[in-house]
Amino acid sequence: MNKILSVLLKDRHRLLLATIAAYIVLVVIEGVVMDRESRVYTFENPYFELQLNNIEEFQSNH
Amino acid sequence: MNSRTFERFMILLRRELWESNRLFIASPVVLAGLILVAMLWALLQIPEPMKRQAIQQMETYLQGVSPFQVMPVFMAPAIPFVIVLYVCAVIYLVNALYHDRRDSSILFWQSMPVSNLATVLSKVVTVCFLAPLFAALACGVLILFSVTAISVLAASYDSVIAGFWSLLGAGLYSILLVYLTSVLGALWLFPTIGWILLFSAYVKSLPYLWTFGAFILLLFMEDLVFGTQFLANWVESRTSNYNYIVFSVGDFFQRLLSYDMLIGVAFGAVLLVGAVNMRRFAD
Numbered sequence: 001m002n003k004i005l006s007v008l009l010k011d012r013h014r015l016l017l018a019t020i021a022a023y024i025v026l027v028v029i030e031g032v033v034m035d036r037e038s039r040v041y042t043f044e045n046p047y048f049e050l051q052l053n054n055i056e057e058f059q060s061n062h
Numbered sequence: 063m064n065s066r067t068f069e070r071f072m073i074l075l076r077r078e079l080w081e082s083n084r085l086f087i088a089s090p091v092v093l094a095g096l097i098l099v100a101m102l103w104a105l106l107q108i109p110e111p112m113k114r115q116a117i118q119q120m121e122t123y124l125q126g127v128s129p130f131q132v133m134p135v136f137m138a139p140a141i142p143f144v145i146v147l148y149v150c151a152v153i154y155l156v157n158a159l160y161h162d163r164r165d166s167s168i169l170f171w172q173s174m175p176v177s178n179l180a181t182v183l184s185k186v187v188t189v190c191f192l193a194p195l196f197a198a199l200a201c202g203v204l205i206l207f208s209v210t211a212i213s214v215l216a217a218s219y220d221s222v223i224a225g226f227w228s229l230l231g232a233g234l235y236s237i238l239l240v241y242l243t244s245v246l247g248a249l250w251l252f253p254t255i256g257w258i259l260l261f262s263a264y265v266k267s268l269p270y271l272w273t274f275g276a277f278i279l280l281l282f283m284e285d286l287v288f289g290t291q292f293l294a295n296w297v298e299s300r301t302s303n304y305n306y307i308v309f310s311v312g313d314f315f316q317r318l319l320s321y322d323m324l325i326g327v328a329f330g331a332v333l334l335v336g337a338v339n340m341r342r343f344a345d
Contacts, residue, residue, distance in 0.1 A: 014345040016264050019336030023253075024280070024293065026329055033293040036299070 070176060075101050076183035079192065085150040087191040090200030094148055097139070097204055103256065120212065123219045132308045136205060136236035137243070143201040144244060144281045145200070151189050154256060156270055159263040159337065160186045177202035178341035182259060182334060189255060194244030202237035209233040242314045246306035249318070252326050253300065256333025263340035300326065 008018045030036075079086065105113075143291060159182070162168040171181065171249070213226045225231065248255065262274040284293050306323060308314045 009326060009339060012340060013266055015336060015339055015343075016260070019260060019333060020276075020280070022336075023257075023329060023332050024284075026332060027296050028290075031295060033137045036295050046090075047077065057109065 067180075071180055071184060073179060074176065075187060075192065078184055082154055084189070085195050089150050089257050090143055090197045094200040094204050097142070097208060101204075101207070101211070103128065104335045111301070113215060113280050117172040117212070117216050117221050117223070121216070121223050124223055126235060129229050130173075130235065133232070133236055133239060136232050137149050137240055139204050139208065140198075140201045140236075140240040140243070143240070143248070147193060147197040147244060151324075152258065153259040154189060154193075155185070156262055156273055159259060159268045160265060161302045161345060163263075163266075168341075172341075172344060173289045178338050181341065182263075182338045185259065186255060186334065190252075191245060194241055194248065195243055198237055200239035201240050202234075205236055206230070207232045239308060239312070242311070243307050246308060246314065246317055246323075247303075249323060249327055250306040251300060251332030253296075253333065254330075256330035256337065258342065259337040274338040287337060 008014055109117075124132070162171060170177075209226075209229045209232075212223060213229060216223045257277065258273050261276065262269060265272040281291075281293050281297070285291055299322070305317060305320070308317060
């Protein structure tokens with residue numbers, strides 16, 4: 001544990017990356033456990049049916 | 063915490079207020095002054111029949127209703143104060159741990175018997191508990207002026223709007239609610255406070271660009287690399303103002319002890335630990 005801490009606290013960049021990584025891991029774990037919607041912003045529009053992950057179908061239909 | 067540590071912490075808080083008095087004391091006072099002048103101007107400009115009509119409408123609206131039942135009406139003047147408070151809080155947080163490294167005064171402060179933890183905590187307490195106090199007080203002056211003006215106007219038109227003491231009581235209660243709402247708002251956005259302080263302690267230049275640019279970059283990177291939007295969802299969940307606007311003291315404790323509030327504070331604390339440790343690198 002002490003060794004890990006000494007590596008993380010060696011310079012400011014490592015500390016920043018470690019802190020951000022810890023934060024993101026916690027947010028993701030909490031999101032999975034609480035079953036939060038993992039996709040919020042999609043291009044769903046009743047007047048415009050473009051889906052970026054299905055661009056071929058969009059091209060063939062139009 | 064012994065009395066000496068507490069005393070030192072209070073001195074740190076005084077230092078924060080002394081250094082940031084323009085952000086947290088002057089800004090709400092100036093805003094209150096501007097709105098007061100605008101209100102006085104409006105009172106003088108509006109023709110008598112319109113004023114009489116407005117008072118009569120108010121009388122009808124509050125007929126048989128206690129002013130305590132319409133707290134949102136009393137709290138409405140707080141909206142500009144809360145917006146200004148948020149802007150000032152962001153400016154304060156971005157510079158909080160950056161400026162003393164930039165002008166090298168961090169070396170002086172670190173030579174004092176004050177820990178990095180106490181320094182960072184003093185910034186958090188300032189932004190979460192002290193700054194909302196001044197905003198609520200400045201807004202309170204405005205609310206009390208409005209209550210007095212409405213009562214005087216009503217009396218001059220032989221109308222009775224809920225009774226002066228009842229209105230005054232509701233006005234004072236609304237000041238407390240504005241303060242509690244602001245405190246809850248700060249705690250609700252605790253991860254944001256932690257994030258900004260972390261970058262404030264890290265960057266050597268361009269603190270605004272680093273702080274917000276890095277977060278936006280992370281949002282895009284998560285979607286591009288993993289195809290998920292947990293971070294975006296987390297941000298979206300923090301934008302719901304239902305979680306911190308309160309209309310009674312009971313609501314305050316209910317929101318304060320909710321799961322979403324506590325988990326946000328816990329995650330923000332992780333970032334604060336990073337900010338405290340980042341203070342080791344004073345160069």
